[in-house]
Amino acid sequence: MSPTVVQWGAFTVVEAERLLLANALLDFYNQRFVLLSDSCIPLFNFSTIYHYLMGSSKSFIEVLDLPGFDGRRRYNPGMSPTIQLDQWRKGSQWFQIDRRLAHEVISNQKYFSIFQRFCNDLCFGDEHYLPTLVTIKFWKISNRTLTWVNWSRGGAHPFTFGRMETTRENLEWLKNNGNKGCEYNGRRIHICYLFARKFMPNALDRLLRLAPHVMQF
Template structure:
């Protein structure tokens, strides 16, 4: 999958007018309208790459010691395979030949490149370019290797609004009637604020406001 991701980025980069690149599952649905999401993404110079150190077997347990010394276990990160990146960071990702080859050779099941390569690569070399979080929301409260799957009866206005407006964001003011996020104190980093998009476990659609 990572090879396909890099090919998609390389092809999209051929158009110099493309400045932001978003990879989502076909099961993702937006929680805000296009203008809101566009303004949110273009209002910062950061990319949104989920990356965290998971000490459990599904995290550090997937590290292959043969990756050392280029990749140390302290560098090892896990994250969502869905991401948003700036043009500059996308160029770094497709230009990498060193770490991609190491992952391609040594990251085999139960190691999955799409969950580890980009999070680890960005953390090691370009951490200052990432907000270090994903834009997708998923429910991991149920045990298992995959997030919860939501079917049509689950997707109600109440459910969607609970996801949209659960967190208070100190950098943005929420206009609850319109479903917009508007900048209050714009800056290069947006802290813990987020626009959430339902993740790959969701099927169906709902009402998203105007």
């Protein structure tokens, strides 16, 4: 059997994510699972990120109930009655989850099969499957992602950081962008984002030079 080709916007992205989680779960010492792309960067050093993830009592998945074109209008009525419209959610595909939830994601067939069959056309599975699944299962999560993305310009793709945009000032701003505060283990803290995207390949040289000064690598 030939391997499935993963295409942007297709449900094959979710299938690929499940395979990644399944392989990572084979190592019992893996307790936290973070989905990143090749255009993501860490905003802090390893020890800060490690202690933040391992110390959290919840997983991090963004869950939004949106009424318009980006939300409920993407729902396929064919999913009913297994998945109802009022259970339909959207969120960032960049998740950070614990081992229990990762096991639920790869083992659940009931909702996964419905998505495989009916999540097509304008239904982007990587933005809807996990948020909808945790809503239906009443999973306790931190309703946010740890990956910062700039969608202020609109469109299908976020703002990109090239070489010229990769400055010490911009990286410092990204680190401090979460200083408005967010919930972490029942209290307010100032670190809300651990990662950021979308950085282009031509930004790599500047990132390597700035990392020791900004991220304390």
